[in-house]
Amino acid sequence: MSSVVSDMQGARSAHMKVKRMLPPVVRGLLWALIGFLIVNTLVSEVFDRMPYHPYVTRPSVTLGWVAAVIGWLLGVGAWEGFMKPYFGGTADWVVPNDWRKYFMYSIDHKVIGMQYIFSSLGGFLIAGFAAMLMRLELMKDHMWIFNNPGAYLSTVGIHGTVMMFSVGTVALIGGFGNYIVPLMIGANSTAYPRMSGISQWLVPAGIATVVLSPILGQWTTGWRGYEPLAGQDPAGIVFYYLGVFALTTSSLMVSINLTATILFKRAPGLTWNRIPMYAWGMLTVSLLNLIWLPEIQMTFLMGLLSAIIPLPYFSQLGSPLTYMEMFWLFGHPEVYIIVVPAFALWQELLPVMGQKSLFARQWGIIGLVFVMILSGLVWAHHMFTNMRNSQMLPFSFFTEMISIPTGFSFLVAIGTMWKSNLRLNTPTLFILMSLFNFLIGGVTGVLLADPVVNLQAHDTFFVIAHFHYTIIGGMVFSWFAAFYYWLPKFSGRMYNEFWGKIGAIWVFIGFNGVFFQLFLLGLKGMNRWVPVYPSYLQPMNFEISLFGFLLGLGFVFNFLHIAWMWHKGPVVGNNPWHSKTLEWQTSSPPANTNFDPIPQVIGSFYDYSDSKLAVATPYSDKKS
Numbered sequence: 001m002s003s004v005v006s007d008m009q010g011a012r013s014a015h016m017k018v019k020r021m022l023p024p025v026v027r028g029l030l031w032a033l034i035g036f037l038i039v040n041t042l043v044s045e046v047f048d049r050m051p052y053h054p055y056v057t058r059p060s061v062t063l064g065w066v067a068a069v070i071g072w073l074l075g076v077g078a079w080e081g082f083m084k085p086y087f088g089g090t091a092d093w094v095v096p097n098d099w100r101k102y103f104m105y106s107i108d109h110k111v112i113g114m115q116y117i118f119s120s121l122g123g124f125l126i127a128g129f130a131a132m133l134m135r136l137e138l139m140k141d142h143m144w145i146f147n148n149p150g151a152y153l154s155t156v157g158i159h160g161t162v163m164m165f166s167v168g169t170v171a172l173i174g175g176f177g178n179y180i181v182p183l184m185i186g187a188n189s190t191a192y193p194r195m196s197g198i199s200q201w202l203v204p205a206g207i208a209t210v211v212l213s214p215i216l217g218q219w220t221t222g223w224r225g226y227e228p229l230a231g232q233d234p235a236g237i238v239f240y241y242l243g244v245f246a247l248t249t250s251s252l253m254v255s256i257n258l259t260a261t262i263l264f265k266r267a268p269g270l271t272w273n274r275i276p277m278y279a280w281g282m283l284t285v286s287l288l289n290l291i292w293l294p295e296i297q298m299t300f301l302m303g304l305l306s307a308i309i310p311l312p313y314f315s316q317l318g319s320p321l322t323y324m325e326m327f328w329l330f331g332h333p334e335v336y337i338i339v340v341p342a343f344a345l346w347q348e349l350l351p352v353m354g355q356k357s358l359f360a361r362q363w364g365i366i367g368l369v370f371v372m373i374l375s376g377l378v379w380a381h382h383m384f385t386n387m388r389n390s391q392m393l394p395f396s397f398f399t400e401m402i403s404i405p406t407g408f409s410f411l412v413a414i415g416t417m418w419k420s421n422l423r424l425n426t427p428t429l430f431i432l433m434s435l436f437n438f439l440i441g442g443v444t445g446v447l448l449a450d451p452v453v454n455l456q457a458h459d460t461f462f463v464i465a466h467f468h469y470t471i472i473g474g475m476v477f478s479w480f481a482a483f484y485y486w487l488p489k490f491s492g493r494m495y496n497e498f499w500g501k502i503g504a505i506w507v508f509i510g511f512n513g514v515f516f517q518l519f520l521l522g523l524k525g526m527n528r529w530v531p532v533y534p535s536y537l538q539p540m541n542f543e544i545s546l547f548g549f550l551l552g553l554g555f556v557f558n559f560l561h562i563a564w565m566w567h568k569g570p571v572v573g574n575n576p577w578h579s580k581t582l583e584w585q586t587s588s589p590p591a592n593t594n595f596d597p598i599p600q601v602i603g604s605f606y607d608y609s610d611s612k613l614a615v616a617t618p619y620s621d622k623k624s
């Protein structure tokens with residue numbers, strides 16, 4: 001850690017070196033290209049040479065991709081920052097203290113957090129653009145902007161894959177987790193800063209891979225990569241498997257790092273029953289990731305091997321349902337991986353905004369942990385149309401059970417708001433909207449857990465509405481709450497309350513305008529994965545698309561507002577919310593060293609019964 005300098009003086013003395021080199025991101029791209037060309041050529045032209053073969057074959061592109069990703073990671077800085085010191089060289093990697101630090105390998109958790117935030121934002125905008133294209137296509141009952149169904153389906157797949165694996169899974173743990181958790185627990189870094197610095201760069205690589213997949217050919221499986229269907233797809237599916245492999249690896253590394261950080265790097269006095277709620281959420285999600293991501297990665301790997309070698313894991317050897325089982329064994333916990341950070345945000349923000357002690361804190365934590373335990377027992381509710389009646393009961397039962405610990409999260413939130421002087425500002429508004437939306441998502445989830453309803457609603461837009469209510473309604477709305485809440489932390493500046501509220505109401509109307517109607521559309525018989533549908537559904541689809549564009553613009557509006565206020569917003573003090581948690585007890589934005597000295601925790605962060613601070617050595621401005 002100490003061998004790599006990232007402060008001003010260090011930057012100046014080694015400035016020459018940084019200047020002479022290509023910008024790391026450009027060098028990374030170059031090394032990726034070289035790596036790909038060498039390995040792809042070796043495999044397709046030398047070792048695996050066949051008559052009349054194309055230059056890019058499935059095995060060659062796979063191995064070429066591995067080389068490209070390694071080249072990319074080394075190029076953005078893992079070479080000087082990680083490999084060279086590993087082999088005994090000196091770590092001569094210098095991170096300048098200006099905007100360039102965001103475009104290279106860094107070991108500062110705050111920089112890495114920002115990089116993750118930008119990466120998932122990029123994924124969100126790209127996948128959101130794909131959603132706009134899909135909604136455009138669905139405005140008419142026949143094909144009109146795509147020229148074949150495969151192109152539409154590839155777009156659906158890219159949208160879902162990038163949203164799930166680069167936004168849903170990553171934004172709140174890689175972004176806000178990396179930035180906020182060490183500050184929150186009174187630490188100056190994460191446990192494995194070097195690994196973390198590398199893992200971030202897998203996200204842009206993974207997104208690019210998925211987005212480029214159509215170059216290899218269309219794929220029709222959606223975000224799930226279903227075998228044996230995938231086995232009949234053109235080669236694009238190879239880039240699906242590789243892309244999600246990169247993205248899930250990144251999340252896995254974040255989870256290892258955050259788990260170790262929360263376990264071992266807490267400030268003195270920060271006992272288990274004082275761990276902040278957001279950190280609890282991050283710990284729970286990390287454990288979920290550690291359990292389920294390796295499982296799905298092996299599944300993807302088997303899918304990949306079936307596609308390139310081919311090893312017929314899912315056609316001749318297994319049953320056609322094998323992949324489905326393996327996918328949803330992970331796939332259902334995935335929705336909790338996405339939404340547990342949102343629960344944690346509700347519980348983190350509401351006590352601060354109401355200046356009132358967190359209600360039933362233990363139950364909140366028990367809820368998170370039980371969600372984690374039950375999450376793996378419900379997967380077959382995604383397969384009710386594929387199994388015997390006698391198998392349905394236990395899965396239906398466990399699915400409905402999960403609403404109980406989920407309900408704890410609601411009760412903690414509502415109990416905390418009860419009789420508090422809730423400040424109804426933008427973050428609070430987003431939290432309230434998230435509670436409302438997630439409630440609709442949850443209730444319709446209970447409906448879908450009932451096999452009778454499920455058999456009717458399966459693969460219709462009712463399901464699309466349900467899961468967007470949980471993911472956008474629950475997670476994305478909380479994500480925005482987090483952006484507005486921690487903006488003063490990142491920048492020392494405040495957003496504009498009026499425009500913030502306009503932004504919140506805008507996306508709320510757009511969101512409900514789209515997705516509430518999707519329930520009705522589904523009940524009327526609109527199926528998923530079809531660009532062509534019966535004409536009686538056309539007027540409704542047309543109108544939903546208009547709301548869809550409104551929603552897309554609303555998201556962009558909020559990001560522009562945040563970006564603008566980041567630079568131009570009014571300067572506020574270090575702790576504008578009068579919060580007791582530790583991240584607000586240091587300067588905003590934090591200096592390179594978060595805390596000096598490390599604070600001593602002596603009380604509860606969520607006890608607002610008096611104005612005493614929870615730390616013995618709060619930050620004082622004199623040293624900066």
Ligand code: HEM
Pocket residue numbers: 128131132134135156157159160161163164167168221222223224464468471472476514527528529530548551552
């Ligand atoms: C601007 C907001 C959005 C709109 C208008 C939108 C719209 C759609 C549409 C039309 C589909 C295709 C349904 C089908 O034919 O099967 C879809 C699928 C999907 N969406 Fe979204 N979506 C949005 C945002 C999101 C977000 C934020 C996420 C997650 C973070 C997400 C995750 C998914 C997933 C996982 C699928 C399934 C894809 C598949 O079947 O492979 N969406 N969305």
Ligand SMILES: [Cu+2]
Pocket residue numbers: 331332335378379381382
């Ligand atoms: Cu599920």
